[in-house]
Amino acid sequence: xxxINAAGDKxxxxxxxxxxxLKAMNWNGTVEITVDNAAASQNLEKFAVQxxxxxxxxxxxGMYTVTVTAGEGSGADAAAQTDEPTVDCISCGRIAPGTVxxxxxxxxxxxxxxxxxxxxxxxxxxxxxxxxxxETILFxxxxxxxxxxxxxxxxxxxxxxxxxxxxLTCGTCIDFYGLDKTxxxxxxxxxxxxxxxxxSARRLVKP
Amino acid sequence: xPDNIIFCSGGGCGAKLxxxxxxxxxxxxxxxxxxxxxxxFDSSDDAAIYRISDDTxxxxxxxxxxxxxxxxxxxxxxxxxxxxxxxxxMGGTPVTALNIVCFPETMDINILGKxxxxxxxxxxxxxxxxxxxxxxxxxxxKYGLSVTGVIDPNRILTNTGCRTxxxxxxxxxxxxxxxxxxxxxxxxxxxxxxxxxxxxTFLNKYAAAIFGRYSGIHACTDVTGFGLICHLxxxxxxxxxxxxxxxxxxxxxGAYGYARDFLIxxxxxxxxxxxxxxxxxxxxxxxxxxxxxxxxxxxxxLASVSAAEAESILEDLKDEGIKAAIIGKVTNGKGxxxx
Numbered sequence: 001x002x003x004i005n006a007a008g009d010k011x012x013x014x015x016x017x018x019x020x021x022l023k024a025m026n027w028n029g030t031v032e033i034t035v036d037n038a039a040a041s042q043n044l045e046k047f048a049v050q051x052x053x054x055x056x057x058x059x060x061x062g063m064y065t066v067t068v069t070a071g072e073g074s075g076a077d078a079a080a081q082t083d084e085p086t087v088d089c090i091s092c093g094r095i096a097p098g099t100v101x102x103x104x105x106x107x108x109x110x111x112x113x114x115x116x117x118x119x120x121x122x123x124x125x126x127x128x129x130x131x132x133x134x135e136t137i138l139f140x141x142x143x144x145x146x147x148x149x150x151x152x153x154x155x156x157x158x159x160x161x162x163x164x165x166x167x168l169t170c171g172t173c174i175d176f177y178g179l180d181k182t183x184x185x186x187x188x189x190x191x192x193x194x195x196x197x198x199x200s201a202r203r204l205v206k207p
Numbered sequence: 208x209p210d211n212i213i214f215c216s217g218g219g220c221g222a223k224l225x226x227x228x229x230x231x232x233x234x235x236x237x238x239x240x241x242x243x244x245x246x247x248f249d250s251s252d253d254a255a256i257y258r259i260s261d262d263t264x265x266x267x268x269x270x271x272x273x274x275x276x277x278x279x280x281x282x283x284x285x286x287x288x289x290x291x292x293x294x295x296x297m298g299g300t301p302v303t304a305l306n307i308v309c310f311p312e313t314m315d316i317n318i319l320g321k322x323x324x325x326x327x328x329x330x331x332x333x334x335x336x337x338x339x340x341x342x343x344x345x346x347x348x349k350y351g352l353s354v355t356g357v358i359d360p361n362r363i364l365t366n367t368g369c370r371t372x373x374x375x376x377x378x379x380x381x382x383x384x385x386x387x388x389x390x391x392x393x394x395x396x397x398x399x400x401x402x403x404x405x406x407x408t409f410l411n412k413y414a415a416a417i418f419g420r421y422s423g424i425h426a427c428t429d430v431t432g433f434g435l436i437c438h439l440x441x442x443x444x445x446x447x448x449x450x451x452x453x454x455x456x457x458x459x460x461g462a463y464g465y466a467r468d469f470l471i472x473x474x475x476x477x478x479x480x481x482x483x484x485x486x487x488x489x490x491x492x493x494x495x496x497x498x499x500x501x502x503x504x505x506x507x508x509l510a511s512v513s514a515a516e517a518e519s520i521l522e523d524l525k526d527e528g529i530k531a532a533i534i535g536k537v538t539n540g541k542g543x544x545x546x
Contacts, residue, residue, distance in 0.1 A: 011473040012388045019469065039473035042480070047469045050493050097393060 002029070004131065007036040007063060014040045015047050018068055021131045022053070024094055027075030033066045041066050051075050095164045096132040098202025103143035108207045121152050123207050128156035133165045134205065136197050138189075140170035147186060148179045157185045170194060245360060246297070252366050253293040253428055256358060264360040268293035271307045271351020275387050275504055276404060279318045283325025283350060284408040289431065289505035290352035291333050295415035296429040296508055298364035299356035304330045306340025309349035322350050333412055364418070366428035366442050369511030373425055373537040375449060376520060378414040378529050379406050379507025381435055382462025382498055388472050389465040399461035406459065406530075407505040414508050414531065417523045423513030424520075430506035434478040436486055436499045438509055439543060448540030453495045456534045466494035466501075474502040485542035499545065511537055 002021050006014035014035050021031045035041055041057050041064040048055035054069040107116025108123050124146065127134070137160070139147040146153055147169045161167050167186025174181060174188060181188070198204055239247055245264060246256040254268035270290040274282040287304070294301045306326060310319050330337045335354070386403040389395035411429060418424045430438050435456070443449055478500040488496055512520055517533055524531035 010391075011476070012392060012470040015469045015471070016392045016394075037473060039476035039480075042476045043469070043471055043473065046471075046476075046493070050469070 001067075002031050002131075004031060004033045006040070007034050009035070009040075011040050011043050015043055017131050018044060018047065020094055022051075022068065022070050022075060024131065025070070027051075027070040030067055030069040033068065035064050035066060036062060038064065040064070044068060094131065094133045095135055096203075097135055099132070099134040099136075099205065100197050100201035100203070101127065101134045101137045101205045101207070102198060103137060103139045103146050104206065105142040106145045107142070120146060120207070124153040124156045128160050133160050133163050136166040136168065136201075137186075138168050138170075138194055138197060139186075140173050140194060144169050144173035144177060144179060147183050148174075149184050154184055161185055168193065168197070245363065246365060253296040254299070254356075256297065256299075256360070256363055258360045262359060262361075264358050264363070266294050266297050266299035266356035266358050267353075268356075269307065269351065269353035271309075271349050272504070273347060273349050278404075279321035280325035281404055281408065283322040283327075284329050285325075285404070285505050286322075286351045287326040287329035287333075288408050288410050290354050291329065291335070292411045292429045292431075292505060292508075294354055294356035295411040296364065296366070296427050297356075297358060298362055298415065298419065298424075298427065299358035301330075301333045301335040301354050301356040303336050303338045303355045304333075305338060305353045306342070307349075307351045307353060308340060308342035309345035309347070310342060311346060311348070312344045314348075318348075322348070326350065326352060329408070329410065332410060362419075364424055364427040364510075366426055366438075367444050368426040369442055369447055369537045370425050370513075371447060371537055371539040372514055373511040374514050374517035374533050375439070375451070375535045375537065376510045376512055376517065376524070376531055377430070377435070377456065377507050377534045378411065378510075378524060378531040379409065379430070379503075380457035380459050380462075380530055381430065381503055381506065382459035382466075382501055383407055383503055383506070384434075384472050384475060384501040385462045385465045385470060385498065386459050387504075389461075389468075389470040392470065394468070394470060395465065396461055399459060399465075402461075403459050409505075411508050413527050414524060414529055417520065417527060417529075418508070418510060418512075420523070421512070421516050421520055423516040424510050425513065426511040428509050430503045430509050432474060432502045432504075433481070434475065434500045434502050435506075435509070436482050436543060437478050440482060440485055442509065442511060443537070443543070445541075448538040449535055449543045450538055451499075451535035451543060451545045453490060453492065453499070453545055455532050456498075457530050457532050458498060462498060462501075463494050466497040471497050472502060475500045478502065482543075487542065487544045489544060489546050495545070507531070 004017050006017055018031055018033050044066045045055050048068045051074055053074045057064055057066045108119035168189040169183050171188040243258040245258055246252050254266045256264050256266050258264040276282050291301050327337050383403040386395050386399045390400055426442050428438050428442055
């Protein structure tokens with residue numbers, strides 16, 4: 001079961017998160033969403049009913065825990081909506097347009113290098129399993145090791161690439177560290193592209 | 208894109224408190240007894256009306272809300288069009304307006320300048336004078352206006368007064384709340400966003416002027432945060448019912464698709480809860496229901512007009528370029544039936 005914390009999110013964000021999560025699991029599975037107002041839980045109930053999903057909700061101290069379970073026959077209504085031409089983002093799937101993640105080191109944060117590496121691995125894993133994926137991930141300087149042969153994160157990065165995330169590794173960095181000129185995932189890029197991606201990002205994430 | 212960090216997602220009339228919550232506390236306030244107060248808050252009308260002589264009364268209203276667009280000037284225009292609308296919904300003419308401003312001290316003051324310029328532009332288009340205002344430092348931006356208008360006390364359009372057999376005319380498309388919800392998650396098309404913005408900045412002045420030429424306008428209100436259904440329920444009170452034809456109701460292009468995609472608001476759900484069993488949907492169309500409950504910001508006028516004059520009024524509205532439609536009729540039943 002996938003858990004989504006949508007407390008603090010205003011509608012329609014809790015519904016969109018739920019919809020994207022169920023789509024990602026091909027309308028087969030359970031999503032548990034936490035919301036902080038009754039209207040959001042009621043909107044999720046309408047969403048569940050319309051998409052032939054099972055719905056339940058428990059309230060505790062103003063927080064609503066909603067479960068939506070999709071199975072056979074679920075999501076038919078939503079699937080029919082892909083022919084709605086004005087919704088141009090359906091084709092983007094899980095991609096959050098404009099979100100760029102910059103990985104500049106083998107490690108996440110400053111401190112013990114061993115812990116830093118563990119954190120980076122788990123960050124990439126969490127990123128790959130979030131309901132929304134970045135449009136682009138940039139790997140440069142020590143970050144080039146994360147997208148290089150032998151990195152423990154290759155599987156997660158490949159999974160994101162398959163969903164449509166653009167994976168770019170700095171060519172100068174590959175040369176400098178003597179890494180394989182053809183990385184196992186994504187493509188090689190230069191500083192102009194890196195600078196352009198970072199400055200035009202709607203949201204730049206640097207762990 | 209530094210401009211989109213300043214504006215919150217729950218702006219416009221969607222930020223209104225729920226109708227149910229409000230009516231409970233308003234019921235506890237003392238009722239004024241001044242005989243010159245022709246319309247007070249007990250009738251849930253759009254503005255208060257106070258008679259100062261046999262042929263003149265003043266109309267008072269105020270409205271303000273958080274932004275629903277990244278464009279400060281556009282936000283100012285929408286907030287002003289929305290505040291002025293209450294005067295038009297009563298049949299009045301706005302004469303003066305005062306700014307209401309909440310603005311963070313740490314934010315670029317030029318943004319506030321653009322908001323107030325947008326507001327001033329609409330006040331000027333309305334033919335009224337911007338004469339002052341009050342501003343306080345706050346965590347987030349809110350803007351609106353307190354507007355005073357004048358009216359002939361014998362020609363007041365209250366929101367109750369509809370008669371069985373009346374036709375219901377709506378003067379703007381609905382769906383701006385849903386388009387805005389779609390926009391917050393990046394799923395609204397630019398053409399839908401633009402249509403919603405231009406609808407919200409359009410003054411109800413022009414529709415009101417046409418209504419003023421007819422004698423058969425029995426009731427009028429403007430459609431805002433409570434959505435088309437709840438505003439119509441207020442108009443019908445307990446004496447009348449209505450039949451709406453969803454196919455005849457003008458919509459912002461794209462809004463129907465967003466509603467089908469569940470890009471809906473919390474305020475819309477509050478409206479649905481408030482309407483409860485007073486609405487019967489004879490059509491099986493989830494998106495249609497959501498649109499009818501969708502909170503509007505600076506929505507159109509909803510008028511209950513005599514059937515004899517309805518077609519002529521509609522023609523005049525269309526000649527003026529207003530996207531109006533006859534959307535249903537008033538019955539002697541209870542509640543609203545949507546077909």
